[in-house]
Amino acid sequence: MTPPKLTDAQYEEALKRAGAVNRKKEETDYHIAKDDQGREQLVVLRPLGAAGRAQGLVQISTGTASLKDALNKQLLLFVCLAVLALAAGLITLLAVLRRTLSPLSELVDRVERIDAGNLDERFPATPIPSEIGRLSASLGGMLDRLNSSFEAEKEAKEQMRQFVADASHELRTPLTSIHGFLEVLLRGASSRPEQLEKALRSMYGESERLKKLVEDLLALAKLDRAESLKASEGELSETVREMEPQLRMLAGNRQVDFQLQHGLRCRYDAYKIKQVILNLFHNAVQHTDAATGSIKLSLDRAEGGVRLAVSDNGTGIEAVHLPHVFDRFYRSDSSRTRKYGGSGLGLSISRAIAEAHGGTIEARSEPGRETVFTIILPF
Structure with a gap:
């Protein structure tokens, strides 16, 4: 095997560096060159003589094919290990994502099932403190507040319905009584003084009761509007x-x-x-x-x-x-x-x-x- 030959400039530069006073002993010149058959070789130039007084150079060369094979094998090994690590990481990530997103998917499903007529739905409790656990707790609290609001609204509507029914009943009684006395008067009682006075007194009493009832209703209406007090x-x-x-x-x-x-x-x-x-x-x-x-x-x-x-x-x-x-x-x-x-x-x-x-x-x-x-x- 014919050793490769470097250029004269490379030899002169290597000799010049070898003759430097401050050159370290372990410093070596490396070059990649091709021999006459076109094969790539690693060329090493070592100085002859003491440091700072180099008298020549020794050239050592060896083929790079074996080195490349070893490097390629190492590279292939590293690539395989990286692929395996990546695959293991992906598998672990998918497992973590599945475990993490499963409660979130369940939350979404339950939210979709909730409407105004179904506020009793509750969200699952997450045993491990996490963002999803906090979200579940927040949604549960919001649902409780909504449920309370709807129940309060239903109760208010029922109270209003009962209030209107009771008020109508209370108003109807004196009005019916007054209407009855007026019918008696129209049938001829007005011509009899004793019956006329009795009917008028009764009508007056019922009208006083009706007036008091209306005043009480107005007072309650003002208080319900949170009317400011003159305190x-x-x-x-x-x-x-x-x-x-x-x-x-x-x-x-x-x-x-x-x-x-x-x-x-x-x-x-x-x-x-x-x-x-x-x-x-x-x-x-x-x-x-x-x-x-x-x-x-x-x-x-x-x-x-x-x-x-x-x-x-x-x-x-x-x-x-x-x-x-x-x-x-x-x-x-x-x-x-x-x-x-x-x-x-x-x-x-x-x-x-x-x-x-x-x-x-x-x-x-x-x-x-x-x-x-x-x-x-x-x-």
Whole structure:
């Protein structure tokens, strides 16, 4: 095998570098050249002599075919390993994606099944904290809120339907009565003074009841619209004292006791609070004996506000009726309430006014012994 020959310039350059003073001993010149048969060989040039005093060069050459074969085998090995690693990574990735996206696909399927008539659908719980788990929890919370909103809307519609039905019933009764008396008058009763006066008095009473009912309905409508109260800071005991003559007159022969703590100030609408006190006091008068009845109105400090209580020793309220006394048109004894011309709206109006002030109203009763209505207004 004839060794390849480099150009004179390459030999001179290699010799020049070999003679350099600062040349390191292990430095070697490498070249790729072809022999006379066109085969590629690796040529190595080594200097002769000590470093910095090179006297010649030694050329060593070997074929690159074996080196290329070894490199190609290494390259093929690395490519195969890379392909295997890629395949293993893809398999692992697909498994992870399938495990990750399966709950998401289930969420999508459940969302598609949900509509206004099917809000009971619930999303699966993801045991491992993840973004999908947070999404599932968020969707579940949103669904609960939507369900609550729909239930509240259904309840409001049912209450409105019941309210309209009750209001129509209450309005129909006095109108029917007035219509009946007018028919009697048209049939000739107007020519008899005693029947005429009786009919007119009855019509007047029914018209007063009708007027009161309409006024109560208008008051509730205004409170339902969250009409702003004309609230100002004042001493509630002074407002109650202003009503004392009117309340004692309304009580008749019943015993009335005022226990008012002075110096309690809060923000309230005096006109509205007077309406509440009058409603509660009138309710106590209706359900106590005219001769032995006793009504107490007290005012003191409560936690976070002022407490106003109206109590009586009347017939009381049965436990089954107590949770409903503030419902509109609710009457535990309709015949007794009709006797006094009530419509079942007074306590509803009282609760609406108390809540409009940011306060609360509640009732407790021991049938045959005591009934207490308590209002708490915030400072």
